[in-house]
Amino acid sequence: MEKTFDWFRERGIVLGRAGSDREYAGRVEGIDGVELVLLSAGEIPRELTEGRIHLGVTGTDLIREKLAGWDLRVEELAELGFGHADLVMAVPGCWVDVDTLDDLDAAASAFRERHGFRMRIATKYHRLVRDFLRDHGVADYQLVDSQGATEGVVKNETAEAIADITSTGETLRANHLKILSDGLILKSQATLFRSRRVEMSDADRAVLKDLTARLRVD
Numbered sequence: 001m002e003k004t005f006d007w008f009r010e011r012g013i014v015l016g017r018a019g020s021d022r023e024y025a026g027r028v029e030g031i032d033g034v035e036l037v038l039l040s041a042g043e044i045p046r047e048l049t050e051g052r053i054h055l056g057v058t059g060t061d062l063i064r065e066k067l068a069g070w071d072l073r074v075e076e077l078a079e080l081g082f083g084h085a086d087l088v089m090a091v092p093g094c095w096v097d098v099d100t101l102d103d104l105d106a107a108a109s110a111f112r113e114r115h116g117f118r119m120r121i122a123t124k125y126h127r128l129v130r131d132f133l134r135d136h137g138v139a140d141y142q143l144v145d146s147q148g149a150t151e152g153v154v155k156n157e158t159a160e161a162i163a164d165i166t167s168t169g170e171t172l173r174a175n176h177l178k179i180l181s182d183g184l185i186l187k188s189q190a191t192l193f194r195s196r197r198v199e200m201s202d203a204d205r206a207v208l209k210d211l212t213a214r215l216r217v218d
């Protein structure tokens with residue numbers, strides 16, 4: 001939120017909270033006819049696609065995960081240059097024979113034969129991980145849902161591998177996990193999106209045109 005406010009401020013639009021630090025209502029200065037709502041990054045893709053907001057700032061990862069056919073529903077207007085994170089496939093560091101997706105595929109088959117169930121991969125990015133593994137020929141696995149602290153699942157023995165966001169790599173290192181050499185699924189950063197689904201009056205259209213011109217993203 002703070003970095004988004006900075007990005008808009010540098011372009012002459014001042015965004016802020018309406019009240020205290022805890023209040024989720026926003027205010028906008030420097031342009032008329034624009035309202036600010038503060039929402040969790042994970043909810044913004046749905047609000048855009050359902051046409052309840054015209055513009056939204058969230059991570060590219062969340063847009064691609066949550067919206068099938070995302071580019072028909074939203075338009076990317078500008079990358080904001082922060083919130084950089086990579087969605088990656090990682091396995092226990094002690095799996096010395098597993099460095100690539102091919103190795104993972106072989107390990108997954110061996111795992112199934114040995115244990116009688118499929119190797120478990122924990123993630124909250126179900127769509128992106130499924131598509132990526134299908135495109136790379138890895139099939140013998142099951143996804144386990146993990147909405148947070150995903151790097152802990154291997155230690156907790158609820159999954160054998162993970163797919164999660166990494167930025168500095170510290171969380172992976174601290175949990176003795178290594179990224180597969182060809183395991184980069186997606187590079188993400190905070191991005192300004194426009195809804196393609198929102199109904200617009202002429203007045204809305206004029207405000208949006210003015211705003212995108214001021215932000216230099218038209």
Ligand SMILES: Nc1ncnc2c1ncn2[C@@H]1O[C@H](COP(=O)(O)OP(=O)(O)OP(=O)(O)O)[C@@H](O)[C@H]1O
Nearest residue numbers: 040041042058059060061062083084085165167188
């Ligand atoms: N360590 C990180 N560094 C940079 N960006 C990150 C990092 N972790 C998550 N992000 C990005 O932040 C955005 C929000 O991620 P996520 O929904 O996991 O956050 P959260 O804090 O769990 O959200 P909330 O609790 O508000 O639902 C995503 O676009 C993600 O790529």
Ligand SMILES: O=P(O)(O)OC[C@H]1O[C@H](OP(=O)(O)OP(=O)(O)O)[C@H](O)[C@@H]1O
Nearest residue numbers: 148149150165166167168169170171172
């Ligand atoms: O590579 P690093 O710099 O260590 O950052 C990566 C961590 O940051 C995010 O977690 P977050 O703090 O959002 O918590 P969560 O796992 O509960 O979502 C992400 O899910 C990783 O766990």
